[in-house]
Amino acid sequence: MSKTIAEKILSRKSGHDVKANDIVIADLDFVMGQDGTSGLAINAFEQMRAAKVFNPERIAMVIDHSAPSPLAGVSALHQQMRKFAGEQKINFYDIGDGVCHQLLPEQGHVVPGNLVIGADSHTCTYGAINVFSTGVGSTDLAAGLVSGKLWFKVPETFKFILNGKLPAGVYSKDLILYLIGDVTADGATYMAAEYTGEVINNLSVEARFTISNMAIEMGAKCGLMEADQKTIDWVKAHSNKTFEAVKADEDAVYARVKEYDVSNLEPQIAKPHTVDNVCPISQVAGTPIQQGVIGTCTNGRIEDLRIAASILQDKKIAKNTRLIVAPSSRQVYLQAIQEGLIQVFVEAGAAVVTPGCGPCVGTHNGVPSDGENVISTANRNFKGRMGNPNAYIYLGSPATVAASVIAGKISDPREYVK
Amino acid sequence: MDLKGRVHKFGNDVNTDYIISGRHKFKTLDMKELAKYVMEDLDPDFYSKIQAGDFIVGGSNFGCGSSREQAPLAIINADISAVIAKSFARIFYRNCINTGLPLIECDTDQIDENDELAIDLQAGVLHNLTKGMDIPITPLPKVMLKILSDGGLVEHFKKYGTFNFD
Numbered sequence: 001m002s003k004t005i006a007e008k009i010l011s012r013k014s015g016h017d018v019k020a021n022d023i024v025i026a027d028l029d030f031v032m033g034q035d036g037t038s039g040l041a042i043n044a045f046e047q048m049r050a051a052k053v054f055n056p057e058r059i060a061m062v063i064d065h066s067a068p069s070p071l072a073g074v075s076a077l078h079q080q081m082r083k084f085a086g087e088q089k090i091n092f093y094d095i096g097d098g099v100c101h102q103l104l105p106e107q108g109h110v111v112p113g114n115l116v117i118g119a120d121s122h123t124c125t126y127g128a129i130n131v132f133s134t135g136v137g138s139t140d141l142a143a144g145l146v147s148g149k150l151w152f153k154v155p156e157t158f159k160f161i162l163n164g165k166l167p168a169g170v171y172s173k174d175l176i177l178y179l180i181g182d183v184t185a186d187g188a189t190y191m192a193a194e195y196t197g198e199v200i201n202n203l204s205v206e207a208r209f210t211i212s213n214m215a216i217e218m219g220a221k222c223g224l225m226e227a228d229q230k231t232i233d234w235v236k237a238h239s240n241k242t243f244e245a246v247k248a249d250e251d252a253v254y255a256r257v258k259e260y261d262v263s264n265l266e267p268q269i270a271k272p273h274t275v276d277n278v279c280p281i282s283q284v285a286g287t288p289i290q291q292g293v294i295g296t297c298t299n300g301r302i303e304d305l306r307i308a309a310s311i312l313q314d315k316k317i318a319k320n321t322r323l324i325v326a327p328s329s330r331q332v333y334l335q336a337i338q339e340g341l342i343q344v345f346v347e348a349g350a351a352v353v354t355p356g357c358g359p360c361v362g363t364h365n366g367v368p369s370d371g372e373n374v375i376s377t378a379n380r381n382f383k384g385r386m387g388n389p390n391a392y393i394y395l396g397s398p399a400t401v402a403a404s405v406i407a408g409k410i411s412d413p414r415e416y417v418k
Numbered sequence: 419m420d421l422k423g424r425v426h427k428f429g430n431d432v433n434t435d436y437i438i439s440g441r442h443k444f445k446t447l448d449m450k451e452l453a454k455y456v457m458e459d460l461d462p463d464f465y466s467k468i469q470a471g472d473f474i475v476g477g478s479n480f481g482c483g484s485s486r487e488q489a490p491l492a493i494i495n496a497d498i499s500a501v502i503a504k505s506f507a508r509i510f511y512r513n514c515i516n517t518g519l520p521l522i523e524c525d526t527d528q529i530d531e532n533d534e535l536a537i538d539l540q541a542g543v544l545h546n547l548t549k550g551m552d553i554p555i556t557p558l559p560k561v562m563l564k565i566l567s568d569g570g571l572v573e574h575f576k577k578y579g580t581f582n583f584d
Contacts, residue, residue, distance in 0.1 A: 023583075025581050036444055039447050040491075044572050074445065077444070140516060143571055146580070149580065186479035189479060382436065384436070385440070
């Protein structure tokens, strides 16, 4: 029977020939928790009366959401994670190591064809390297820690065929914002998204992560891509694990297929307070902003920092404007130092903060004031997301954020990349 | 299981940041404490309006966004007896089943603020007592019914040590 990528991976991992809407119990290749979700999972693990995790090498816990800890209560949760990780001998990443969704692929824990769960909704990120990865809650995480298994409903698939060539100054972030605006926040709910076409083929692996990262913002369970030579080279440079990538069959059955030509796409902006409230930048250009954020699991990779630094080189951010830069991992941070990018940011007037999620999830590191506008490379702009329900969050590409902080208002980055 | 209570009505795309904000959820695992802030960014006085057994009613895509299980736990600890919506985001959906919070998927256009509802989960019917009308409920998949009837996923694992749907 012809199959989608999701059907193939779940067939392989469940040992049954399955199709969309079947319910399966499948073996997990990797299991991840972060500091917002691991505490409840450890409690559930203990309540399940489990003594040991199924396989410590296939588990990681990451402190990234509040790193370093801003509060005593958070410190207690971090301590609980450190203790559990030490006792169970699992992979553990402490403050400053990076954002979980950067670390899992970068440190070689996940490879094409894998089935992965993470107690964080943006776990769908690794779909860009052909991994069926999906976000779960803490109790599902605990079940995964104990058994190495989870039940899944095999999702139907929504296929996006992306043709044409992205214009200069328009990036994978603009593309995924555009798609979310088009299909809306629940356009792919319960489904797997498959992103294909020449646009995807022409993107770097780093740029592809940005697209898969935001699959959840259209409701999708995962955001899958096929593995091409670029993927295979990237994965081999980061991991020693053996793998077998998965391709969709030509005549696989899709619940929906949409085809786009992106050759005339403008930079896109998601306006407050929903991610699907998307418009071309020309409609909001000139909106005053008080804070910019470059980083997060969506756009904190070295390529993102290079793009932003190329625009900020020899420039200053506008008066009465702040810029916060958070590299997505220690490795990215070191690379950015070596390439002189951090110097560019600091000279331009940015505050460079510890690799982590801080400014995006409203825990610390840049909570905006009442009435302020923020432009961010993050993936969510919900009211209150950054810690203040009276602030307004706009989402765009690293280039758009860089151009906007120079002007102190939302600005089209294409002026800088002609 | 029969449930009876009053309606608190919200719109489409109620995300888990609104259910319990990141400002609060990282601080503690004390869910009674977190419950005080449930829906705070949509209605700062919401917690004080709840009577035990009340329902939260939404439109489509209820529970979208972050995977935080603090969302259903805060709702449970605020003494809300069930969440009713046209559709749910999938991670929230799983989290509710795993933590034992009943979810009712049905048309919510005919349900308004302060309506009195009675829900018969066995018969799969929601009675809107205020409006005198019955609304059919989408049945839960077998796997979810099994986890709910075991009292959530922790209890399921205590009983079987792993997944067991036979």
